[in-house]
Amino acid sequence: MTTLEMKNVSIEFPGVKALNGVDFSVESGKTHALIGANGAGKSTLMKVLSGAYDHYTGEILMDGQALSIRSPKSAMDSGIQIVYQEVDTALIPYLTVAENIMLMDTVHNMGKKQWVNWKQMHSKAATILSEINLTLNTKKLVSELTLAEKQMVLIARAVSKECKFLILDEPTAPLSHTETNELFRIVLELKRRNVGIIFISHRLPEIFKICDEITIMRNGEVVERQRVSDTTQNKVVEHMLGQELGEQFPERSITFGNTVLEVKGLTDREKIKGFSMQVRAGEIVGIAGLVGAGKTEFCKALFGAEGKLVAGEIKVNGKRVSVKNPYEAVKNGLALVPEERRKEGILVNESVESNLSVVNLGRFSKELSFLDRKKEKLVAKALINRLGIKTPSEETKVQNLSGGNQQKVAIGKWLVAEADVYIFDEPTKGVDVGAKKDIFNLIVELASRGKAIIYASSEASEIMGITNRVYILYDGKSVKELETNSTNEEELLFYSTGGR
Amino acid sequence: MEANISAKKKTPTKMSFDLFQFLYKYGTIITIIALIILFSLANPSFIQGNNIVNILRSISIVTIIAIGITISLTVNGFDLSVGSVASLSNAVVISMFVWFSQNTFVAIISAMAAALIVGILNSIMIVKMRIPDMLLTLATMFIIQGTALTYTKGATVSQNMVMPDGKMAEGLISPFFSKIGQVPWIILIMVVVVVVVHIFLTYTKHGRYMYVIGGNTEAARLSGIPVNKYKVAAYLLSALFAAIGGIVLASRVMTSEINSGAPYLMDSVAAAFIGFSVLGAGKPNAFGTFVGAVLIGILANGLVMMSVPYFAMDIVKGTVLAFALAITYYKQK
Ligand SMILES: Nc1ncnc2c1ncn2[C@@H]1O[C@H](COP(=O)(O)OP(=O)(O)OP(=O)(O)O)[C@@H](O)[C@H]1O
Ligand SMILES: [Mg+2]
Numbered sequence: 001m002t003t004l005e006m007k008n009v010s011i012e013f014p015g016v017k018a019l020n021g022v023d024f025s026v027e028s029g030k031t032h033a034l035i036g037a038n039g040a041g042k043s044t045l046m047k048v049l050s051g052a053y054d055h056y057t058g059e060i061l062m063d064g065q066a067l068s069i070r071s072p073k074s075a076m077d078s079g080i081q082i083v084y085q086e087v088d089t090a091l092i093p094y095l096t097v098a099e100n101i102m103l104m105d106t107v108h109n110m111g112k113k114q115w116v117n118w119k120q121m122h123s124k125a126a127t128i129l130s131e132i133n134l135t136l137n138t139k140k141l142v143s144e145l146t147l148a149e150k151q152m153v154l155i156a157r158a159v160s161k162e163c164k165f166l167i168l169d170e171p172t173a174p175l176s177h178t179e180t181n182e183l184f185r186i187v188l189e190l191k192r193r194n195v196g197i198i199f200i201s202h203r204l205p206e207i208f209k210i211c212d213e214i215t216i217m218r219n220g221e222v223v224e225r226q227r228v229s230d231t232t233q234n235k236v237v238e239h240m241l242g243q244e245l246g247e248q249f250p251e252r253s254i255t256f257g258n259t260v261l262e263v264k265g266l267t268d269r270e271k272i273k274g275f276s277m278q279v280r281a282g283e284i285v286g287i288a289g290l291v292g293a294g295k296t297e298f299c300k301a302l303f304g305a306e307g308k309l310v311a312g313e314i315k316v317n318g319k320r321v322s323v324k325n326p327y328e329a330v331k332n333g334l335a336l337v338p339e340e341r342r343k344e345g346i347l348v349n350e351s352v353e354s355n356l357s358v359v360n361l362g363r364f365s366k367e368l369s370f371l372d373r374k375k376e377k378l379v380a381k382a383l384i385n386r387l388g389i390k391t392p393s394e395e396t397k398v399q400n401l402s403g404g405n406q407q408k409v410a411i412g413k414w415l416v417a418e419a420d421v422y423i424f425d426e427p428t429k430g431v432d433v434g435a436k437k438d439i440f441n442l443i444v445e446l447a448s449r450g451k452a453i454i455y456a457s458s459e460a461s462e463i464m465g466i467t468n469r470v471y472i473l474y475d476g477k478s479v480k481e482l483e484t485n486s487t488n489e490e491e492l493l494f495y496s497t498g499g500r
Numbered sequence: 501m502e503a504n505i506s507a508k509k510k511t512p513t514k515m516s517f518d519l520f521q522f523l524y525k526y527g528t529i530i531t532i533i534a535l536i537i538l539f540s541l542a543n544p545s546f547i548q549g550n551n552i553v554n555i556l557r558s559i560s561i562v563t564i565i566a567i568g569i570t571i572s573l574t575v576n577g578f579d580l581s582v583g584s585v586a587s588l589s590n591a592v593v594i595s596m597f598v599w600f601s602q603n604t605f606v607a608i609i610s611a612m613a614a615a616l617i618v619g620i621l622n623s624i625m626i627v628k629m630r631i632p633d634m635l636l637t638l639a640t641m642f643i644i645q646g647t648a649l650t651y652t653k654g655a656t657v658s659q660n661m662v663m664p665d666g667k668m669a670e671g672l673i674s675p676f677f678s679k680i681g682q683v684p685w686i687i688l689i690m691v692v693v694v695v696v697v698h699i700f701l702t703y704t705k706h707g708r709y710m711y712v713i714g715g716n717t718e719a720a721r722l723s724g725i726p727v728n729k730y731k732v733a734a735y736l737l738s739a740l741f742a743a744i745g746g747i748v749l750a751s752r753v754m755t756s757e758i759n760s761g762a763p764y765l766m767d768s769v770a771a772a773f774i775g776f777s778v779l780g781a782g783k784p785n786a787f788g789t790f791v792g793a794v795l796i797g798i799l800a801n802g803l804v805m806m807s808v809p810y811f812a813m814d815i816v817k818g819t820v821l822a823f824a825l826a827i828t829y830y831k832q833k
């Protein structure tokens with residue numbers, strides 16, 4: 001058995017002490033969960049361990065021997081491999097699966113060889129895939145893979161080298177139920193082969209399902225380390241937040257106003273077929289369905305983002321509107337918080353402040369479109385407080401915020417805009433339980449102010465917890481409409497999987 | 501990842517960290533100051549008022565055209581057709597005077613209109629046909645170059661030129677127009693262009709939108725920004741400034757040479773890109789572009805003064821540019 005230890009690790013970034021004297025240890029052949037609120041420092045700790053930073057203090061030891069990990073290569077050479085959450089940053093899309101899996105081998109082990117042996121590359125890659133029981137055509141281009149498959153390629157790459165410890169940073173956030181199970185199968189397989197797994201996730205049930213041990217972080221420090229079997233989900237949350245969570249879902253209103261949004265026969269070129277729905281003022285309407293059922297496509301079609309609606313009628317406040325593009329959608333009072341926040345929701349290179357004002361710069365403009373920077377700053381500060389966004393200042397680039405805080409920024413910007421209809425597409429993806437609660441509160445508050453809310457999610461518990469009514473989407477079609485109060489998760493799942 | 505590793509050393513290396521940060525911000529400006537000192541030592545007349553005005557005059561056309569490129573860069577585009585648009589507007593404005601005996605107003609408006617047509621063409625092809633910016637404007641560069649040549653029948657247009665029918669052209673360039681290209685007007689025009697565009701990009705809603713589009717087009721679109729409109733606007737503005745450059749050039753030389761605008765393209769591109777780093781902006785910006793143009797202008801002028809032979813100029817010019825960029829970007833990302 002091998003033990004990997006981090007001792008008294010600290011690291012600073014301009015304006016934040018991201019890690020403060022952290023001790024952490026894992027053993028081979030175990031699955032170890034690392035958990036903590038957004039911005040607690042999980043990803044940073046793992047980046048230190050995998051050699052992404054060289055300006056930390058503290059020690060890393062393997063079986064008592066000090067390791068010098070200051071670059072990704074030195075970490076890999078010590079048998080520490082990582083699969084980052086943003087899989088696309090680590091893959092080369094126009095190369096094949098085999099080339100991507102064997103990338104490290106090509107880069108480090110070619111030695112004096114100059115020629116690529118294609119046959120050998122494909123056979124080696126195939127062997128690695130079969131060793132972890134994966135079936136994937138090695139000749140396929142990575143750009144054609146699904147997210148889950150891309151993740152598999154990265155895991156295969158990680159184990160293509162000597163792999164004693166494998167770090168998975170929020171691997172399940174974008175995966176469907178089946179894909180998650182497939183991932184767990186691989187994790188257990190690796191565990192059987194004596195690999196130590198470090199598993200980061202915001203989904204507690206998962207952790208209790210597959211992890212042996214758990215380390216809990218808060219504000220850059222480790223607050224607790226336990227065997228999973230010795231604790232409960234509630235206790236973990238308490239350690240994470242430093243307080244009890246209380247009721248996760250806020251009280252919902254049950255009286256609604258007039259119909260705000262009416263959709264009839266919405267059909268897009270690819271996925272959505274004849275979707276009809278209405279949402280009243282103050283009502284939260286869920287769009288349930290499995291990953292891939294077309295929830296995102298529906299949200300985007302409604303918002304004019306796909307630009308390829310073929311049929312359908314949209315009425316806002318009784319008036320028929322044309323929503324050919326997002327610009328028209330916003331003008332007609334719609335707002336969309338998209339699922340892929342890094343790609344679609346935020347401007348990573350801009351400050352928190354300009355991210356928050358971007359939707360409604362008009363409000364911050366004086367005569368001749370000149371910007372009112374003072375007002376912009378003031379509103380940004382207020383929003384940061386109200387949403388509890390963890391950031392050193394309103395001028396920090398959004399890139400440097402942790403995942404959950406980026407999501408809050410993506411939601412926050414629409415609060416400035418004062419829309420009539422808010423569309424949320426998986427707003428809690430990658431968000432910790434505390435922040436989730438904040439987001440739920442926010443949504444309910446919007447509803448109580450008479451906004452119409454559409455809430456798309458593949459998490460049945462969230463649909464049950466926050467919506468008033470729900471439409472179930474299966475393969476692009478609305479197969480069922482249910483009152484949330486008179487249904488349950490089983491029924492949702494039944495219709496979501498095509499039952500009728 | 502790599503991005504995070506660099507630049508953020510802790511206390512022991514605090515000094516060097518600050519130094520690099522400092523260089524990133526002020527690298528270009530330091531190079532300019534160093535060059536001024538160097539050239540002045542070599543030849544004291546370099547810093548005399550006369551010569552400074554000379555330098556400013558010599559960079560004004562480059563700066564105006566580079567400002568156009570800068571605007572196209574803010575929306576993450578790239579307008580390579582500006583050089584030939586400058587040629588075209590140069591040809592149009594001179595021919596309006598010489599061939600058609602028009603007044604200054606008509607001449608200038610026609611030149612701008614010609615340029616705006618190119619801008620419309622560029623933006624439609626880029627926005628509607630989705631041709632990548634650089635490729636499309638490369639194509640329009642050839643088309644417009646050819647159009648300008650065809651329009652002037654491959655000849656230099658000037659006062660009293662011999663027309664195809666054997667007669668001399670009768671039109672005259674108005675005395676008012678000839679002022680535009682002279683000091684102080686030419687410098688004033690440049691300063692106004694830089695200041696107005698700087699204010700536009702930094703302090704107005706529209707400027708912010710353009711940067712947002714350049715930063716993340718998809719997020720900008722989903723935020724309800726009319727992305728296509730702003731892209732069209734960017735290419736129109738870019739063509740417009742190229743036209744102003746061409747008009748000023750026309751007034752300065754009072755003729756229309758073949759491809760007169762082409763030599764300005766590369767210097768303008770260089771100025772705009774050097775401008776990225778000035779004062780640590782990290783993105784295209786009008787003031788930075790001006791500083792970039794100053795750097796290039798000082799180099800050209802100083803080298804002539806030091807009697808570097810013309811055929812070796814580009815070697816030195818390129819080397820100093822690479823140096824300025826090196827101290828700026830070394831250790832950054
Ligand atoms: N490169 C950086 N520059 C500045 N601050 C940073 C940088 N990287 C991380 N931080 C800060 O360090 C803290 C910890 O971030 P980290 O990404 O480790 O959080 P996390 O626990 O992974 O959260 P999440 O669950 O949201 O992914 C945050 O406050 C973040 O803003
Ligand atoms: Mg993280």
